Ligand SMILES: NC(=O)C1=CN([C@@H]2O[C@H](COP(=O)(O)OP(=O)(O)OC[C@H]3O[C@@H](n4cnc5c(N)ncnc54)[C@H](O)[C@@H]3O)[C@@H](O)[C@H]2O)C=CC1
C-alpha cells in the first residue's frame with residue numbers, strides 16, 4: 001500500500017495492528033507511524049523500521065489514514081489534539097470502545113471519512129475478526145478499509161448500533177475463548193498431561209473446532225453430533241457441563257460485558 005498510516009496509541013491493540021500490517025507486508029514499516037507517551041515501550045516496532053514517536057500531531061500530519069487506539073476517556077482529547085492535521089482527504093478509523101461516530105465527528109468536524117473498527121488482539125498474527133461501521137464514507141473508501149482489515153484476518157461491515165455487540169463477541173471474545181482453553185488445560189492436567197502438553201492439546205483442539213465451523217459453515221451441533229457416541233463419554237461430559245451452567249454462564253458473561261460498555265467513561 002502506498003499510503004502512510006498513523007496509529008495513535010501503540011498499546012496492546014495499536015501495537016498488535018502495527019505488527020499485523022507489517023508482517024503481512026501490507027505497508028512498508030517506514031510508512032507506518034506509531035505513537036505512545038513512552039516510546040521506549042515501542043522498541044520492537046522501532047527495530048522493525050516503524051517510526052515510533054510521542055508526537056501525535058506530527059504522526060497525523062504524515063499519514064493519509066489515522067487509526068485511533070487510545071483508551072476511551074482519551075479519544076476525544078486526542079482527536080482534538082490532531083484536528084488540524086485531519087484534512088478532508090484523510091480517513092480516520094477509531095478502534096476505541098464506546099466512542100460513537102457522532103462523538104468523533106463533533107471532535108474533528110465535517111470532511112474526513114470516519115470509521116469505527118472493532119478488531120481483536122489476534123490481529124497481531126493476522127487472525128482478527130474485525131467489525132467495521134462507516135459514517136457516510138464513500139463506498140470505495142469503505143472497501144479500502146475492509147481490505148485493510150482483511151489483510152489481518154476477516155472483516156465485515158456492520159451497522160454502528162451493533163458496535164457494542166461486536167466489541168463483546170469479537171474483542172472480549174478472545175478472553176472468553178482463552179479462559180475456556182485455560183480451564184480445559186487444567187482439566188487435562190488433572191487427567192494426566194503435563195501443563196504444556198495439556199495446553200497444546202486444548203489450543204489445537206479449539207483451533208480445529210473453530211476451523212470446522214468456518215470452513216464447513218454448519219451449526220455447532222452438527223459437528224457435536226459427530227463426536228457424541230451414544231452412551232459415550234462426550235455426551236456424559238457435555239451434559240454435566242450444562243447441568244453446571246456452562247452455556248448459561250457464557251451467555252450471562254456476554255450480557256454483563258455488553259451492559260458494562262455504556263458505563264465506560266468516554267470523556
Ligand atoms: N485490547 C483489546 O483487545 C481491544 C481494545 N480495544 C480498544 O482499543 C483501545 C486501546 O486499548 P488497549 O490497546 O488495550 O489499551 P492500552 O492502554 O494498551 O493502549 C493505549 C495506548 O495509548 C497510549 N496513550 C495514552 N495517551 C496517549 C496520548 N495522549 N497519545 C498517544 N498515545 C497515548 C498509552 O500509553 C497506551 O500505550 C481502547 O479504546 C480499547 O477499548 C478495542 C478492541 C480490542
Ligand SMILES: O=C(O)[C@@H]1CCC=N1
Pocket residue numbers: 097167171172
Ligand atoms: O475490555 C475492554 O474494555 C476492551 C474492549 C474490548 C477489549 N478490551
